[in-house]
Amino acid sequence: MMQRISVLDESTINKIAAGEVVESPASVIKELVENAIDANADEILIEIKNGGKSYIRVTDNGSGMINSEVSKAVIRHATSKITRIEDLNSLNTLGFRGEALASISAVSRFEMTSKSREEEAARTIKVNGGVLMDERFTGSTDGTTIIVRDLFYNVPARKKFLKSDQAEASTISDLISKLSLLNTGVSFKLVRDSQVVLSTPSNTSTLNVITSVMGADFSSALSQISYASDRISIKGFVTNLNYYRVNRRMQIIFVNGRFVSNKSISSGIEKAYATLLPKGKFPGFVIYINIDPNDIDVNIHPQKSIVKIDNIKMIEDLIYSIVSKHLRERFLSRRIDRIPDKIDNKSIAKKLDEKISDNMIIDDSISDLSLDQEDEQIEIPIEEEIPISFREETPDLIIKSNADAAIENVYDYLNFIGPIFNGYLIFEDTFHKELYIMDQHAAHERINYEKLIKAYHRKDIEVQQLLIPEVVHLGSEEYDKALHNKDIFADIGFSIDDFGLKSIHITAIPMALTDGNIKGMFYQLLDTMNDHPENTIMKIDELIKKACVVSVKSGDLISKKEVEHLTAKLSECDSPHTCPHGRPIWIKFTRHELEKLFNRTN
Numbered sequence: 001m002m003q004r005i006s007v008l009d010e011s012t013i014n015k016i017a018a019g020e021v022v023e024s025p026a027s028v029i030k031e032l033v034e035n036a037i038d039a040n041a042d043e044i045l046i047e048i049k050n051g052g053k054s055y056i057r058v059t060d061n062g063s064g065m066i067n068s069e070v071s072k073a074v075i076r077h078a079t080s081k082i083t084r085i086e087d088l089n090s091l092n093t094l095g096f097r098g099e100a101l102a103s104i105s106a107v108s109r110f111e112m113t114s115k116s117r118e119e120e121a122a123r124t125i126k127v128n129g130g131v132l133m134d135e136r137f138t139g140s141t142d143g144t145t146i147i148v149r150d151l152f153y154n155v156p157a158r159k160k161f162l163k164s165d166q167a168e169a170s171t172i173s174d175l176i177s178k179l180s181l182l183n184t185g186v187s188f189k190l191v192r193d194s195q196v197v198l199s200t201p202s203n204t205s206t207l208n209v210i211t212s213v214m215g216a217d218f219s220s221a222l223s224q225i226s227y228a229s230d231r232i233s234i235k236g237f238v239t240n241l242n243y244y245r246v247n248r249r250m251q252i253i254f255v256n257g258r259f260v261s262n263k264s265i266s267s268g269i270e271k272a273y274a275t276l277l278p279k280g281k282f283p284g285f286v287i288y289i290n291i292d293p294n295d296i297d298v299n300i301h302p303q304k305s306i307v308k309i310d311n312i313k314m315i316e317d318l319i320y321s322i323v324s325k326h327l328r329e330r331f332l333s334r335r336i337d338r339i340p341d342k343i344d345n346k347s348i349a350k351k352l353d354e355k356i357s358d359n360m361i362i363d364d365s366i367s368d369l370s371l372d373q374e375d376e377q378i379e380i381p382i383e384e385e386i387p388i389s390f391r392e393e394t395p396d397l398i399i400k401s402n403a404d405a406a407i408e409n410v411y412d413y414l415n416f417i418g419p420i421f422n423g424y425l426i427f428e429d430t431f432h433k434e435l436y437i438m439d440q441h442a443a444h445e446r447i448n449y450e451k452l453i454k455a456y457h458r459k460d461i462e463v464q465q466l467l468i469p470e471v472v473h474l475g476s477e478e479y480d481k482a483l484h485n486k487d488i489f490a491d492i493g494f495s496i497d498d499f500g501l502k503s504i505h506i507t508a509i510p511m512a513l514t515d516g517n518i519k520g521m522f523y524q525l526l527d528t529m530n531d532h533p534e535n536t537i538m539k540i541d542e543l544i545k546k547a548c549v550v551s552v553k554s555g556d557l558i559s560k561k562e563v564e565h566l567t568a569k570l571s572e573c574d575s576p577h578t579c580p581h582g583r584p585i586w587i588k589f590t591r592h593e594l595e596k597l598f599n600r601t602n
Contacts (some may be wrong), residue, residue, distance in 0.1 A: 022103050024162060025052025025151060026171040031100035032146050033179055036060035037186065041143060042202050046176060047191040051168030053159075056148040064116040064143050070123040071135055073112070074105045101146075106130035107158070109149040115140045129154045166484060173197060173477045177213045178252060178259040181286060184209050190476075198476040210237065210286055214475035215502065217519075218243070218250060218284060223330055227322050232315070236287035238269065238323055241331050243284060244277050246527045250284030255309065256296055262309070265289070268316035272323035276332075289315070411571040416563045425563060433591040440558065440566070442579035445545075447569045448512045449580040452492065452544045455510075461493040462511035470506040470518045471499055478526055479504065485529055492544055494525070545580045 022028055029046060036044050039062030049055035065073060104110060105127040115122035122140035126133045152159035162168060169192050180188045180200045187202035200212050211219040221243035227234045239250075253265050265287070273283045295310040309315065414436065417426040427436040455461040474482060479502040482489070489496050493510030506518060513521065528542045558566070570576045570585070578584055595601050 022107055022151075024171065025056060025168050026175050028052065028056055028104055028108075028148055028151065029058065029172055030175055030179075031104065032056075032058040032148075033176070035100065036062050036144065037179075037183055039063045039144065042185060043187045045189050045191070046172075048169065048172060049193055051163075051165035052172055053151055053162055053165065053168060054149065056151070057145065059143065059145045061141070061143040065114040065123070066116045067119055067121065067123040067137070070112065070114050071125050071132065073114075074101045074110070074125070074127055074132075102130075104148060107155050108151045108153065111147040111149075112144065113138055113140050113146075114144040115142050117142050170477065170481065173480060177475065177477055180209055180213050181206070181252060182254050182257060182259065182288075192480075197480050206286075207237070212476070214250065214286075215478065216473035218475065221284070222286075223326070225322055225326050227318075231292070232318070233290040234287065234319060234322060236285060238287075238326065239284040241273075241276050241327070244281035245284060246281060246524055248282050249527065251282065252286045253289070254287065255289045256291065256293060262312070264309075264312045264316040265319060268318075268320040269323050271320050272327055276327065287319075289319075291315075411567055414567060416560055419558060425558070435589040435591075435594065437587045437589075438567075439579075439583070439585055442583055442585045443566055443570050445579040445581075446573055446576065446585060447566075449544060450573050450575075451512050452510060453541070455512075456492060456540065456544065461491075463493045463495065463508045464511045464514045465495075465508045466506065466518075470522070472504045472506065472519055472522055474502050474504060474526075476502060481529060482526060488529075488540065489525070492540065494522070 022031075025048065029048075029052065033044055033046065036058065039060065041060035041062030043061045045057075045059040047055070047057040047059075101110075101112070106129060108129075110127040111124065112127075113122050113124040121137045123135070124138045124140075125135045152162070163171075173190060173192075176188055176190045176198055180186075180198070184200075184206050185203050186200075188198065188200045189196060190198040198213070200209050207219060207222070210222070218239070219237075221239045222237040223240060224237055225235070248266065251266060251269075253260055253262055255262070255265075269285055269287070270282065277283060291309070296308070413429045413431040414427040415430055417428055419425055419440075420437075423440050425438040425440055427438065428434075429436060452461065482496060482504050483498060486496055493508070493513075494506065495508035497505040497507060499505040504522075506522060509518060509521070577586060592601065
């Protein structure tokens with residue numbers, strides 16, 4: 001039977017449109033908070049329950065709406081941001097489509113109260129699933145309060161794809177953190193299940209907000225960068241060479257007043273650190289960029305987190321040169337006498353000027369990017385792992401010798417020759433006429449990993465109480481995550497307690513890891529929890545792997561007796577040939593292979 005074409009009713013249209021705007025509780029809050037900011041609010045309170053799935057309330061002290069326009073606000077394409085198509089060419093608000101409130105009210109039980117300064121009474125409307133249920137005058141202070149209950153109650157297919165309460169709440173916390181960093185003139189307070197998890201003062205410095213949101217350890221490792229021309233403004237903070245993480249969670253970019261994800265900008269900064277940080281580690285930064293609004297398209301994605309920027313390669317080159325020069329002058333000049341300055345900011349900026357139009361608009365809202373005092377830096381020395389890698393010029397015979405073939409009974413014949421390169425050990429197998437090179441760090445990782453993972457499954461991990469507890473200063477989101485996962489930390493031998501002021505007290509660690517860098521281990525574990533928020537089994541395994549990576553100090557001098565103990569412990573492991581991440585512990589050369597390298601074979 002042929003299907004007939006029919007015109008969808010308004011309710012169905014709104015629900016479909018809502019799917020483009022409302023993806024999760026966080027997307028609801030983003031729209032509501034950005035509306036509050038556009039209304040010139042300087043105090044915004046966000047309250048959530050069950051990760052925002054059952055209850056969201058956003059209260060602001062902004063300009064509010066006049067009574068006659070409150071009900072219009074939930075009509076699709078009703079907006080105060082633009083009046084004609086030309087307004088899109090110089091858009092400076094955080095939104096314009098007029099779809100947010102209509103979309104949110106279409107998939108929830110929605111209530112809004114708003115009062116303008118010009119009127120004595122407030123106006124309240126209630127909308128269920130896009131249908132206006134009630135409208136009346138009420139009493140209220142200036143500003144707007146919006147309550148969203150039972151998100152997706154009428155769209156079961158969408159509701160079942162929401163994440164756990166913890167995961168949704170974590171996403172919301174991350175969102176509010178970024179909005180706080182962008183709007184330092186606004187006081188934000190986030191209340192989760194009746195508990196305040198984030199609070200920032202209004203009209204404070206950017207660095208103070210960074211400290212409040214991302215933690216004192218992070219902010220203490222920052223130094224300021226600044227660059228301005230007639231065409232572009234780049235300001236912000238980058239970490240020193242002693243602070244780095246295993247992922248990019250501490251990297252934040254704002255372009256023209258929006259948080260964005262942009263690989264080119266991140267790449268420009270990371271390239272400046274490329275030879276200065278251990279492999280696989282990432283710097284942290286908070287960067288604010290302002291360019292001509294005509295050269296950026298913020299509406300290629302409904303959530304506006306991905307933007308299209310003209311001349312992005314030139315901007316990437318410019319920010320690389322700025323950060324490279326900053327790192328050389330601030331940090332590297334203390335280590336070496338002189339590095340030739342090959343970076344010419346002016347030439348890059350000149351090329352940029354030729355491409356970018358003259359209608360530059362600079363947002364004054366980030367003009368407070370200044371340090372109140374001389375930077376104090378804290379070292380968080382997350383120990384460097386030494387991965388074994390094979391360059392192209394490495395002979396194939398070495399790679400083949402390094403296969404996973406069993407080293408059967410090799411420990412009975414090994415004769416320790418000595419250490420090389422602060423991390424590798426040389427052995428001779430006199431019986432089989434072979435030479436072995438051991439990665440000392442990888443061997444320790446394997447031993448510690450198997451010891452911990454077996455103890456975890458037996459539920460008898462030995463712990464060492466710290467004589468002097470380690471204090472770690474965290475940002476709001478990581479502080480909340482650490483406390484939420486307190487039991488998982490305990491399962492692998494780490495005892496942590498709330499130390500107040502978004503700080504964590506580490507009072508005990510696994511006995512097997514007592515020689516490691518405690519703060520470095522904790523940060524590695526916290527980053528791993530972000531990578532596996534739901535899968536507890538995978539999380540435990542990765543946590544133990546990460547702890548073992550940082551537990552061993554590369555390059556420690558080692559005695560012959562310690563070498564004998566190391567090889568004995570390694571021989572007892574179930575997998576003595578690779579570290580927990582799959583890197584080889586041993587490289588083997590046969591006598592024939594060595595002679596071949598010296599052209600001694602026919």
